[in-house]
Amino acid sequence: MTKTRQELDSGYENGAFILDAQSYADAWEAASAEFRAAHDGEYDVSYGGHARAKFDLIRPEGTPKGLFVFVHGGYWLQRHKDDWTCYGEGALSAGWAIAHPGYPLAPEVRISEITAHIAQAVTALAARVEGPIVLAGHSAGGHLVARMAMAGVLPDAVAARLSHVLSISPVSDLRPLLELTMNDTLRLDAAEAAAESPALGKPLGVPVTVVVGGSERPAFLDQARWLAEAWGAEQIILPGRHHFDVIDGLRDAQSPMMQAALG
Known part of the structure; x- marks a missing residue:
C-alpha cells in the first residue's frame, strides 16, 4: 500500500517521538x-x-595530538555551530584541538553546496592544526563528514591526513528524502540525491565508524546500516539511545565512539 506524504514524513521525524524533545x-x-x-x-x-561560513577552533594545552572537527546536523535546514561546542569536550580532554564549522542552510543553498562549504572549512582548519584529522558529524552532519571521506571532495593533501570518520546517525542515502515535505525546501532532484549519497559511492579507504542509537526511528537505523554495509565500516549501536542523546558520548574521551575515533 502506498504511503501518504504524512506517513513518509513521519519516518524521518525525530522530535515528535522523543519525550520532552525541546529540553x-x-x-x-x-x-x-x-x-x-x-x-x-x-x-x-x-x-x-x-x-x-565561520568556524570555532579551541586548542588544548600543549601541542595538539591532531584536529577533531564536529559537523552539526539539522537536516541541512536549521541549527547553528554554537549549539554544539560542548560536544568537542571529549576530544579536547584527550589532547586534540577541536573545531566546529558553520555552514549556510537550505533553501539558500543546495546540499551539494553545503558539502563544498564543509570541504572548504576542513581545508582551512587543516592549515591551522598539524597532525591527523578526525571528522565527526551527527545526522545531516553525519552525511557531510561521510562525504569528506569520498574521492574528489577534499584536496588530496588534506584527505591524506584523515585518520578516522565518525558518522553518527547519518542520512547516507538521500533518495528517500525526495518524497518528503522537507524536500520542498531542500530542492533535491534525483541526480543530486544520488551524487550526494555516501551509501551509493565509494570511500577513500579512511577508517569509518557508523554510530546509531538503538531506540532511533527505523529510518535512521536503516540509514546507518546502509552506510556501514556499503562501506564495510564498523557499526556501533548504542542501546536505549535516541536521535537526541546518541551524541552524548562525544563528551567523554573514554566512550566507545571516542575510543574508536581517537584510537
Whole structure:
C-alpha cells in the first residue's frame, strides 16, 4: 500500500517521538555557551564569503595530538555551530584541538553546496592544526563528514591526513528524502540525491565508524546500516539511545565512539 506524504514524513521525524524533545536542544545550547565561556579559542573565524561560513577552533594545552572537527546536523535546514561546542569536550580532554564549522542552510543553498562549504572549512582548519584529522558529524552532519571521506571532495593533501570518520546517525542515502515535505525546501532532484549519497559511492579507504542509537526511528537505523554495509565500516549501536542523546558520548574521551575515533 502506498504511503501518504504524512506517513513518509513521519519516518524521518525525530522530535515528535522523543519525550520532552525541546529540553535536549535547550541543554545543548546552554552547555555549549558555558563551554565557550570556559575556554579561550578562535571564534567565528571566516573561511568563506557567506555569513555562516565561520568556524570555532579551541586548542588544548600543549601541542595538539591532531584536529577533531564536529559537523552539526539539522537536516541541512536549521541549527547553528554554537549549539554544539560542548560536544568537542571529549576530544579536547584527550589532547586534540577541536573545531566546529558553520555552514549556510537550505533553501539558500543546495546540499551539494553545503558539502563544498564543509570541504572548504576542513581545508582551512587543516592549515591551522598539524597532525591527523578526525571528522565527526551527527545526522545531516553525519552525511557531510561521510562525504569528506569520498574521492574528489577534499584536496588530496588534506584527505591524506584523515585518520578516522565518525558518522553518527547519518542520512547516507538521500533518495528517500525526495518524497518528503522537507524536500520542498531542500530542492533535491534525483541526480543530486544520488551524487550526494555516501551509501551509493565509494570511500577513500579512511577508517569509518557508523554510530546509531538503538531506540532511533527505523529510518535512521536503516540509514546507518546502509552506510556501514556499503562501506564495510564498523557499526556501533548504542542501546536505549535516541536521535537526541546518541551524541552524548562525544563528551567523554573514554566512550566507545571516542575510543574508536581517537584510537
